[in-house]
Amino acid sequence: NTPDLFRRERYWRVPKWELVYEGIHLESPKLLHLVLKEFPHQELAEELVEHYFRHVNSQFSLLNKRLIYRQLRERLHEKDIWFCALLMCIFALGSRWSNHPRVLPRDPQGLQWSMSGWDFLNVAIGIPPVFPFLLTTATLFEVQTLSLLALYLQGHAEYAEGRIFVTVGLQKAQDVGAHRKRVYKHHPTPDEEQWKRAFWLLVVLDRTGSANLGRPCSIGEEDFDLDLPLEVDDQYWDTEDPTLAFKQPPGVPSTVSAFKLWIQITSVSRTSFAPSMYLIPKDVSWTANPARSRNSC
Template sequence: MSSTEEDNALAAPSSKRRKYPRACDYCRRKKSDGPQMPNHRCSKCIYKKIDCTYVEPLHKHFYPSSHVNALESRMQKLERLVKQLDPDIDIAKELDEQDAPSRPNPSTVSESSQSKRAFPLAGFPIRDQTEYEPSEDESELQEVNLIEEFGKVSLRPASYLYHGKSSSMVLLRAAKDLNNMCGKEKASSVLRDQSRLFPYSPGPSEEFRWLSGTCPDRIPPFHDFPPQDLMRTLIDLYFAEVNAYSPLLHEPTFRQCVSQGLHLSPGGFGPTLLLVCATGARWSGDARTLGSGTSASTWPGWKWFQQVEDVYRSVVAPPDVYDLQIRVLMVMYLQGTTVTHACWATTGAGIRIGVEMGAHRKKRYEDEHSVEGELLKRAFWILVTQDWGMAFTTGRPASIHDEDTDLPLPIECDDEYWTDASGKPTFNQPPGKPSKVSFFICYLRLMQVLAFAVRTVYAINKSRVQLRHGDQQWEERTVAELDSALNRWVDAVPDHLKLIPQREDGLFFRQSATLFSHFYLFQIAVHRPFIDKRKRESPLSFTSIMICLNAAKSAIRVLDELYRRIGTPLHRNVGTLFFAAMVIILHISSEKGAGRSHTLETEVKEVQKCMEMLRAVEQE
């Protein structure tokens, strides 16, 4: 019997009710649940009060294997043609990324690629969300509707947004899992038919609009860049004076992006380059770095910084690595101005953006190292160190604590060894070759000690009571633990960064002097609370006074050696000079009060050295 004859027989009147093996015509068009309902009348027909009919023929489509083989052969030929036009293209990767957002990602172009687009943030297969509008025929019983709504909720937004254990998103995910176990039998046909209609889970309904993906941030192209010769000089200065200590950017990739003109396109690389130039302008004597007018407009690089500040960024846009890099660079620039108070809010905003991206968790990074993941990791670590440093110098709570993060440390590999000749990430530092990144890793470990000190010996009384850490013995134990941590840190410093006066001038000498000057600064930080007059009754008082005084003199001696050999104590050591000078001034005042001023000539000379070095930094 043919398909048409079968359908006519189904529709013909009969004295006995037959069991229909198919849904009615309306249900087949709407993919509903006719065969499962009583009397073979589906919920749609009952709700709309229409008759179930079985007159439309069944259409079964079969494709012969020869047709499928011909299509596959045609695809292979097209792929070969594309390969001939662009030998470096990865077709499978391009097909996977065809729905990626239009905003360019961080400056991580493969060195072997000749295209002008930046790397996408690899390793996170995130599906795009599109707005979903329900049709007029989706009304069901109230209980089934509830389960169906949970089926529409997408828990994977268009850009990666981190949600922790207490998040309501996690609760929704649990509810969806519960639906899969408990609601499957009742609503199986609804959810199954919905998946046929919407195979890509297009997104939340009106009730869950707050879960929809955010709109992309369309950063306009920038045009007011420094002249080419000045730009090259400023980039060189940035990588020599800043990136060598805080390795935010991958130098080979960054320079390649500049040469390809990526900064002239919309996206985040343009403002990144402007801020690199603005930061590098601090060490340039070129008059073209100065603006016209008065006050801030005359600061070197201010005109490029202000361009970024005026347009960046949309608060509803999904974050990416450019956002972190730009926040770091803004703080680096502001630290060299008279408006350093603005660094606090800028760093806090960067920390929030990084946490939103999940940059503080190790699961955010793929198992195999990637250039994109390493840039994200380094940008967030630099923000964390900036935050902890300002929390100490301002006496304010940090935005994030060490126990809130479990991201790995940066890879100890110099920029030139990140990729092989083909552009594949290998991160293979040659054996026996000291890494320039070792400085930053050692500095991170030192900052962890400082962060712990700020949360313990500098804690307010309320925090101490809540933690039951208010007794005097607790202070002694904590200070002893911090001293032990500092001593262990010194033992772990690699040989090429150990403090050796005979070391040749060069980057490692500057890094070593900076590292150990901060070590002495953090020694002062641990013991400073106990040199106050109100703490003079503490058993730690006399010991802390001597440790702070010796640490201050040692820091001045290290930086004075650096100053005599290279002509500057480096701008990043200004805070150390200030604290060291203040400790010695306090000691001088104390000794004068006790009538022992005739023994203070050495201390006065130490303070004079600090003033001389501070003036040298001011003239840079």
């Protein structure tokens, strides 16, 4: 990570003694075990992941399907708490296209298909308060998780609360420099392209949330300068011929094009919603005679 080259660790890393003092453990086997207990059985898990990539990721190009399946085969979720949380979000979003009763919340009041996947999401939501994500440098899985938490809540009654995850995700991404073009290398890499996708998804969720709720955006156009995601499908990221990596074959439309166009559309809407639209009106008498107002204090 480029910013780490210029940061002295003693000032930019939370010391272990401080985390222990706060009662927080960076890698708690107990926490990971509790999350894994909520995992669906393998057949259902594979179904939900497939639903996610078919119905969700095809529109909101956040994750690389090949990488996720590879990490699943390597059982990374048994080692990394944030990848575990990311999978829970994938299960939650994929549940909306499943008719398996396991995706329904454990509610004695009856079947609530509108709440499909809520139990999976609830596990992911419960991880940030336990894990010291506010005290440690953001990871890619962490920012991706925050993106999907917000994306799930877009179709839920708690939509407004989902903007909290958007704002936190943007702040965490900026902390590692994911919003700056100069942080990325000249030649794309899978890791950097995923960072770009995660940041852009948070940006567009921020813009649409601002338009829908009538609230200011958490980040402005002047605050970042990274390039748009590459219009290259997942299978062309890593090829046997290194010279063909990250190159979409001529005549083959990219599935990422729609996501890129959506980003550009939200940029237009962001411009139309000027910050002055959400300014709180000031007292007319104060603005008319500020000197008298100061003297009366």
